[in-house]
Amino acid sequence: MEKGVLVTQFKANAGSNGSSDTLSRDEFHSLVTSELRNFIKNAADPAAIDQLMSSLNKNNDGELNFLEFWLLIGHLASKHGGFSL
Amino acid sequence: MEKGVLVTQFKANAGSNGSSDTLSRDEFHSLVTSELRNFIKNAADPAAIDQLMSSLNKNNDGELNFLEFWLLIGHLASKHGGFSL
Numbered sequence: 001m002e003k004g005v006l007v008t009q010f011k012a013n014a015g016s017n018g019s020s021d022t023l024s025r026d027e028f029h030s031l032v033t034s035e036l037r038n039f040i041k042n043a044a045d046p047a048a049i050d051q052l053m054s055s056l057n058k059n060n061d062g063e064l065n066f067l068e069f070w071l072l073i074g075h076l077a078s079k080h081g082g083f084s085l
Numbered sequence: 086m087e088k089g090v091l092v093t094q095f096k097a098n099a100g101s102n103g104s105s106d107t108l109s110r111d112e113f114h115s116l117v118t119s120e121l122r123n124f125i126k127n128a129a130d131p132a133a134i135d136q137l138m139s140s141l142n143k144n145n146d147g148e149l150n151f152l153e154f155w156l157l158i159g160h161l162a163s164k165h166g167g168f169s170l
Contacts, residue, residue: 070162078092078152
């Protein structure tokens with residue numbers, strides 16, 4: 001299975017600063033603009049990315065851990081996979 | 086991103102019987118034994134797979150939708166990615 005690519009991209013961005021297990025605000029912005037801009041509405045609008053990040057950040061620690069990031073990808077995949085949830 | 090492979094594998098298994106948006110018990114068993122047996126403990130034990138399925142089945146409808154399946158893959162990916170959560 002190709003989940004390795006997603007793990008690799010998460011690690012590449014999470015490692016820039018602070019904990020390499022989580023995405024800081026800046027790391028998340030750079031990951032969205034470099035990898036997800038075709039999948040996320042208003043990906044060019046920093047305020048929209050901030051809002052997306054806070055909706056994903058279940059434990060409100062200001063960072064996204066791998067599973068919080070993974071759930072975002074799941075929602076995008078299910079939208080593009082045409083699943084009715 | 087390679088999330089397409091995961092969507093494809095979900096759809097291939099979900100389409101066997103009943104709704105093609107969800108995995109029935111049999112479809113989940115066949116997906117685990119064919120695709121995930123190297124990643125899931127006791128993948129050869131039907132009772133263990135049943136237990137795994139019920140732990141994932143948040144809405145208790147006896148089926149797994151795409152996001153419930155996706156969260157399983159996220160947990161496996163994070164374990165293999167060596168993330169501390």
